[in-house]
Amino acid sequence: MGAVTCLMVTVVGLNAIAAAAGLALSAVAIWVAVDGYKLYPISGVSGKDDIFAGAWIAIFTGFAFFLTCIFGIFAALKRSRALMLVYLIIMFIIFLFESASAITSATNRDYLVGNSNLVKKQMLQYYADSSTQGQQITMTWNNVMTQVQCCGADGPTDWIQYNSTYRQLFGAASLWPLGCCKRQSSNFEVVDPIGCKAGVTSSMFTQGCFQYIESVLSRYTWAVSWYGFSVLMLVFFTLVIAMIYYTQLP
Template structure:
C-alpha cells in the first residue's frame, strides 16, 4: 500500500514539476533571446528602461522556475531525499518571500497613492529627455497605456516640465498616435488641445489593465505553491517511512 502511494506521489510530483520546468525554460529562453538578439531588438529594449527591467525580471523568474522544476523532477524520479529537501526549502523560501512582499506592500501602501506619484511626477519629470531614467520610464508608460500624467493632463501644471518647457502644456508622450498625421497634431496637442491628447490618467489606466490579472496571478501562485509544499512534504514523509523499513 505504501509502495503504491509512494509511486503515485512520485509520478504526480514529476508531472507537476515537469510543467514548471517547461515554463521556466520558456521564460529563460525568451529573456536570453532578447538580450543576445542580433537583429536590433536588444537596442530597442535597452533604450526603454521599463522593458529593460522587464527582461531581467523574466530572466529571474525563468531561472527560479527552471531550478524549481529541475529539482522537483530529479528529486521525485530518483527518490532522492537531499534533492527533495532542497526543493522543499526553495519552495518555502519563495512562499516566505511572497509573504514578505505582501507585508511590505501593505506597510508602504501610502507610497502607491495618486498623490505620491503626482508629487514625484511634478518634481522629477523633464519631458523629452531620454538620458533621465525617471523621465524615460514615464514616457514609456504614457505611450504604452495611452494615458497622460497620473490623474490626467492637469498634473503637469506647476511642474518641473513646465519650467523646462514653458511653451508646452503637456509632453509629446501624452499625444494621441496615428490619429492625426503630421506634426500639426503634435503642436496642437502640446499646446493643450483636448482633441489631440490622451485625457485619461496613467494611474487608472495601469490599475485597470492589471486589475484583471493581478488577483488571478496572485491566487494561482498561492495555490501552486501550496500544492507544491503539501505534495513535496507528503512525498518526503512517505519516502522517509519507506526507507526506514
C-alpha cells in the same frame, strides 16, 4: 499493490506535475523580467523594484523546482531513504526562496499602485530632467502617453496643479508635454501642437495614465506572486506526500 508502492506512484506523479509547473513559473517570470510594457523605470526610480527582483528569483526557483522534481522521481523509484532525504531538503530550501519571491512581489505591487501619488510624484520630479533617471522616466512616459493615449498620472491637470521639473523648464510656453497631444494615424505627427499646448481639449488626451500603469504592474504581480503561490501550494502538498513516503521506506 502495496501502500508503499501506491505512495511511490503518487510521489512520482506529483513530482511530474510540479516539474511542469516549475518550468511554467520560469516562463512567466521571464516574461516579467523582459518587461515587454517597458515600465521598469517607474518602479526602479523609487528603489521599489521588488516585482522584477522577485521575477529573477522565480526564474531560478522555477527551474530549480523542475530539476529537483526530476531528481525526486528518480529517488522515489529507487526507494532510497538517503536520496529522498536529499530531495526533501533541497525542495524545502527552494520552497523558502520562492515564498520570498512571491511575498516581496505582492507587497511591492501594493506599494506602487495603492494610489497614484507615488507614480505622479516621480513623473513630476524626473520628467524632462537631464539625469540618467530623468531620461529613462521621460522616455517611459512619452511611450505610455502616446501609445495608450493618456496624459499625466490622473490627467493633464497634473502638469499645471503641481510644481514639476517640466514646468520649471518650459513654464507657460507649454503646459504639458507633446506626448499628451493627439496624433495623426497616418504619419504620427501631432494634430494641433499649438492648440494642444494651449489646452484645447479636442487636440489632446484627457484621460490619466495611472489606470494603465496599475493594470500592467498588477499583471506582473499576478504572474510572479499569485501563480508562484499556486505552485507553492502544489509543492507543499508534494512535500507532505514525499515525507510520508520517506517515513515508510525501510
